[in-house]
Amino acid sequence: MRPVTTQRRDRATIEDVASAAGVSVATVSRALRGLPNVATSTRQRVKDVAEQLNYSPDPAAARLAAGHTRTVTVVVPHLNGWYISNVVAGAEALCSDAGYDVLIVGIGSSADFSRLLSASYQLERRTDGLIVIEVPVAEHEAESLASRGISLATVGVAAAGHPAIRIDNIEVGHIAARHLVELGHDRVALIGVQKQPLHSDVAVDRRRGYVEGLSELGVELDPSMFVEGDFGIDAGQEAMAALLVARIPPTAVFSLSDEMAFGALIEMKRRGLEPGTDVSIMGVDDHAFSRVVDLTTISHGVAEHGIAAARLLLAQMARGHADRRASTDDHQGVDLGTASQPAMPITLVRRATTAAVR
Amino acid sequence: MRPVTTQRRDRATIEDVASAAGVSVATVSRALRGLPNVATSTRQRVKDVAEQLNYSPDPAAARLAAGHTRTVTVVVPHLNGWYISNVVAGAEALCSDAGYDVLIVGIGSSADFSRLLSASYQLERRTDGLIVIEVPVAEHEAESLASRGISLATVGVAAAGHPAIRIDNIEVGHIAARHLVELGHDRVALIGVQKQPLHSDVAVDRRRGYVEGLSELGVELDPSMFVEGDFGIDAGQEAMAALLVARIPPTAVFSLSDEMAFGALIEMKRRGLEPGTDVSIMGVDDHAFSRVVDLTTISHGVAEHGIAAARLLLAQMARGHADRRASTDDHQGVDLGTASQPAMPITLVRRATTAAVR
DNA sequence: ATGAAAGCGCTAACAA
DNA sequence: TTGTTAGCGCTTTCAT
Numbered sequence: 001m002r003p004v005t006t007q008r009r010d011r012a013t014i015e016d017v018a019s020a021a022g023v024s025v026a027t028v029s030r031a032l033r034g035l036p037n038v039a040t041s042t043r044q045r046v047k048d049v050a051e052q053l054n055y056s057p058d059p060a061a062a063r064l065a066a067g068h069t070r071t072v073t074v075v076v077p078h079l080n081g082w083y084i085s086n087v088v089a090g091a092e093a094l095c096s097d098a099g100y101d102v103l104i105v106g107i108g109s110s111a112d113f114s115r116l117l118s119a120s121y122q123l124e125r126r127t128d129g130l131i132v133i134e135v136p137v138a139e140h141e142a143e144s145l146a147s148r149g150i151s152l153a154t155v156g157v158a159a160a161g162h163p164a165i166r167i168d169n170i171e172v173g174h175i176a177a178r179h180l181v182e183l184g185h186d187r188v189a190l191i192g193v194q195k196q197p198l199h200s201d202v203a204v205d206r207r208r209g210y211v212e213g214l215s216e217l218g219v220e221l222d223p224s225m226f227v228e229g230d231f232g233i234d235a236g237q238e239a240m241a242a243l244l245v246a247r248i249p250p251t252a253v254f255s256l257s258d259e260m261a262f263g264a265l266i267e268m269k270r271r272g273l274e275p276g277t278d279v280s281i282m283g284v285d286d287h288a289f290s291r292v293v294d295l296t297t298i299s300h301g302v303a304e305h306g307i308a309a310a311r312l313l314l315a316q317m318a319r320g321h322a323d324r325r326a327s328t329d330d331h332q333g334v335d336l337g338t339a340s341q342p343a344m345p346i347t348l349v350r351r352a353t354t355a356a357v358r
Numbered sequence: 359m360r361p362v363t364t365q366r367r368d369r370a371t372i373e374d375v376a377s378a379a380g381v382s383v384a385t386v387s388r389a390l391r392g393l394p395n396v397a398t399s400t401r402q403r404v405k406d407v408a409e410q411l412n413y414s415p416d417p418a419a420a421r422l423a424a425g426h427t428r429t430v431t432v433v434v435p436h437l438n439g440w441y442i443s444n445v446v447a448g449a450e451a452l453c454s455d456a457g458y459d460v461l462i463v464g465i466g467s468s469a470d471f472s473r474l475l476s477a478s479y480q481l482e483r484r485t486d487g488l489i490v491i492e493v494p495v496a497e498h499e500a501e502s503l504a505s506r507g508i509s510l511a512t513v514g515v516a517a518a519g520h521p522a523i524r525i526d527n528i529e530v531g532h533i534a535a536r537h538l539v540e541l542g543h544d545r546v547a548l549i550g551v552q553k554q555p556l557h558s559d560v561a562v563d564r565r566r567g568y569v570e571g572l573s574e575l576g577v578e579l580d581p582s583m584f585v586e587g588d589f590g591i592d593a594g595q596e597a598m599a600a601l602l603v604a605r606i607p608p609t610a611v612f613s614l615s616d617e618m619a620f621g622a623l624i625e626m627k628r629r630g631l632e633p634g635t636d637v638s639i640m641g642v643d644d645h646a647f648s649r650v651v652d653l654t655t656i657s658h659g660v661a662e663h664g665i666a667a668a669r670l671l672l673a674q675m676a677r678g679h680a681d682r683r684a685s686t687d688d689h690q691g692v693d694l695g696t697a698s699q700p701a702m703p704i705t706l707v708r709r710a711t712t713a714a715v716r
Numbered sequence: 717a718t719g720a721a722a723g724c725g726c727t728a729a730c731a732a
Numbered sequence: 733t734t735g736t737t738a739g740c741g742c743t744t745t746c747a748t
Contacts, residue, residue: 383742416740420741423741
């Protein structure tokens, strides 16, 4: 019964490997990291010894010495929405396959985000890259990141000079307008006018596209038919309640998110109204649950968005490495990130909650 | 146009603070970390200087020197289920408020988890504590963690000797049995027999409680009425389809998760069956959308579970610190973690999908 | 209460 | 191709 004192000294260090393989630590480091200028035979021997000793470099030591962290940070407004969880899932899978640790940070307000970026938080000492999901990034923030050597890819929002995964939200609005008008609706509402704490421009764009689409199709707008919503279920229910008591209620409503549409559905049921028959309603997201209630919606990738963002980020970080290796000299910081990717695909999914006006 | 070479040398180090405050680095370190044996005046001065210099310690350096990481790792089977996302959300919030970085790792198979724990991954160099959500932890794994000084708290699964947040899943089964039998059902089914890649015992326990409850109430069991399901929507739909084509279909079904119940609902609608009227169905979780379809379910905390787990973990880690500080000598590793917490509360939520048998 | 100095385990110049 | 060595920025004895 040995006195378990501490678990000190059972972990192999680079020196153990070096002496066991009969080379210097520098060679071990090079060999294991796939750097050039190592004889194939040496490299193999080192690898074998390392494996046998169960060695792998201490991340903290490597970070301290090398200056980068092999860590990516995923920034989200919250983790309990369907869309965001799925994006995170996709991003995490790819990053961790690529050997990166992935940190996650939930942002309650834009103040939280500033704090994350504030000099004193030492973000650049914690992470090599950021995947920011639906949290707006101000121009000076984007620049600050670039100048600090932190790579960035965004999802659902844009950041000047950095790659972004997004869908064409204007087009989303157009599609909704077209679909509803084709069904003969002309008293149409919208749920989801900005009211979020952390406001991105997805709401703004979808709305704009909707408005544009409607007027192009000659449909008159009634501003009172545009109601607030934070993209959650409850907001949707409240919004629908407000719409249904209007002097002249809408015959169709476009909800900027499926979740709000679900709330709206609750309210309709409460009032004995049949979706599609009494009032048409459609959302955006193709939430897993939309199929359950047969909600017409506009579908886009989810995990795909996370994967795509991760891919861009990884590429950017790899490029950064190369750069650093190549030119120790100047290059104006802010040109990283080939920016604007093509918009991700979206498609209208016609289901039962929208139908021709009676 | 200065040659932006690199962003080197604008970050304050502990030495900058030391010299600016006219003390040694050791004193700065003590002062800033709230250690004893620092004159109040000195401490204040150091703090002021640090603030002014926008100093904060480099995490990698601190980790390397101190041996712990101020990082907690959340381990999940996947991130796209409603329950798990919410648990993660709660845990993340608490841990990051406590000043910990939170890493997230998605486990595809139990092999992935073993890899995480394998000596060569150096988990103890990456994290101080683990929150494991619905990923089974083998006994030797739990011991290994304890001996390596990694704290552990689990959610939805147990790990010998470590605190766990859980609900009484046997009781969940009992509640379901009682509810259905009280409504007069006696041909009852169950959806969700284990079929998951990473199988915990929640399914086993719920089922067992259900079976027990039913027999206690004198209801006969038909094994063919127990069908597989991986807790997702599609599985629920398939399961329900199978049940409905049985020679004698059930009059009520208990789905081990709300999501599977949603799938079942789809199938019922597809066949023109009315939930509650034609067949009663209930789930477990009180998923956000259960309200939308008026699903009877068994509710439990969600974010609360994550928060509770985080709380236990933080306490444990704090205790670990104290221990280390107090006795540099022996103490049998595996006694950390006061283990078994009381089960978290659960409640039956009666809604429209269950009703008295006709 | 404070300081000096020895690492923590690795990476990256620079030499050889 | 390989080895030597100077850090990276902090924590922690051990002195004082």
